[in-house]
Amino acid sequence: MNRTESFAGEALQVVRGSRSGVAIAVAIHSTARGPAIGGCRIKAYPSWRDGADDALRLSAAMTTKCALAGLPYGGGKTVAALPAEGMDPARRPDLIADIAEAIAALGGRYRTGPDIGSTSEDMAEIHRLAHGWAFCRPESQGGSGTSSVATARGVLAALEAGVAPGSVDGLRIGVLGFGSVGRLICEALIERGAKVVVTDVDEGLRPVAERHGAAWTTADLVREQLDVLVPAATGGLLTVESAAACGASLIVGPANNQIAAEEVATVLRDRGVTWIPDVVASAGGIIHAVGREELGMDEAAVNAKIDAIGDTTNSVLALAREREWTTVRAARELAALA
Numbered sequence: 497m498n499r500t501e502s503f504a505g506e507a508l509q510v511v512r513g514s515r516s517g518v519a520i521a522v523a524i525h526s527t528a529r530g531p532a533i534g535g536c537r538i539k540a541y542p543s544w545r546d547g548a549d550d551a552l553r554l555s556a557a558m559t560t561k562c563a564l565a566g567l568p569y570g571g572g573k574t575v576a577a578l579p580a581e582g583m584d585p586a587r588r589p590d591l592i593a594d595i596a597e598a599i600a601a602l603g604g605r606y607r608t609g610p611d612i613g614s615t616s617e618d619m620a621e622i623h624r625l626a627h628g629w630a631f632c633r634p635e636s637q638g639g640s641g642t643s644s645v646a647t648a649r650g651v652l653a654a655l656e657a658g659v660a661p662g663s664v665d666g667l668r669i670g671v672l673g674f675g676s677v678g679r680l681i682c683e684a685l686i687e688r689g690a691k692v693v694v695t696d697v698d699e700g701l702r703p704v705a706e707r708h709g710a711a712w713t714t715a716d717l718v719r720e721q722l723d724v725l726v727p728a729a730t731g732g733l734l735t736v737e738s739a740a741a742c743g744a745s746l747i748v749g750p751a752n753n754q755i756a757a758e759e760v761a762t763v764l765r766d767r768g769v770t771w772i773p774d775v776v777a778s779a780g781g782i783i784h785a786v787g788r789e790e791l792g793m794d795e796a797a798v799n800a801k802i803d804a805i806g807d808t809t810n811s812v813l814a815l816a817r818e819r820e821w822t823t824v825r826a827a828r829e830l831a832a833l834a
């Protein structure tokens with residue numbers, strides 16, 4: 497007999513935007529520690545159900561991320577599931593208004609922020625229309641701005657913990673993705689003496705990367721012999737196949753959803769590749785946003801909390817080693833105790 501799959505979250509709201517016609521899913525995984533927070537993803541999906549599934553999965557990761565970062569929030573996520581052919585840019589204001597309406601309906605139980613496909617400017621518009629509930633508006637509009645610097649800082653804290661403090665000098669590090677966060681990580685690593693090799697789907701970024709002192713490659717960095725691999729592009733990069741061929745000793749980066757399935761973490765562990773889960777390494781952005789905008793923390797307090805990602809990394813790696821768990825399991829178990 498088939499068992500009914502139980503619903504692991506608290507709530508899932510799916511609406512069809514009255515202006516845009518786009519399906520908007522807001523998943524609230526947990527408000528046990530405080531309001532649910534998580535970014536607003538605007539992206540094409542094969543169907544709205546895939547979008548809703550993604551929202552649920554990503555919202556659960558946000559619960560773990562908030563708990564491990566010691567924040568009084570739970571996990572949520574918004575997914576606006578665009579049709580496969582994308583959307584006419586002229587319709588975007590309609591979509592943003594629909595998203596704002598969906599979020600406003602939750603009355604603050606869920607608060608959003610920028611994610612794939614959404615910007616600080618979108619957050620300003622959502623905040624205006626919903627009368628709040630959106631982080632990371634531009635600083636000129638009263639928000640904490642982009643969280644790229646904070647996210648990069650958190651990844652560096654995790655990376656330093658993973659390689660043992662102070663020993664970045666001379667390491668060969670591959671950075672996959674030269675977007676706003678990837679670029680800041682490259683700069684910092686080069687400054688600390690690492691040999692950085694970078695790749696991005698956008699070849700146009702090559703001169704910028706080389707000017708920064710990074711070597712550009714078109715090779716598949718996952719298979720390259722590296723001391724550290726930094727996934728800084730979109731998720732799902734590590735599959736069972738690519739993990740089996742992974743040439744890095746340590747993987748740590750800001751990308752969300754780095755592993756395509758839970759078993760990938762097992763493959764990495766069994767091959768002796770240390771993976772610092774994204775829920776640990778990528779928390780700098782939310783720490784900065786909620787610290788500055790809602791928790792009344794100054795920049796120094798926020799930075800100290802971001803740097804503490806290094807301690808969390810050590811705890812996760814120690815627990816995983818001790819119990820022979822995957823690092824992601826160790827992260828989840830630690831989060832449950834937090």
Ligand code: PHE
Nearest residue numbers: 533534535609610611631785
């Ligand atoms: N992409 C970020 C996240 O989901 C967006 C965010 C920033 C969400 C700040 C809430 C607050 O982690």
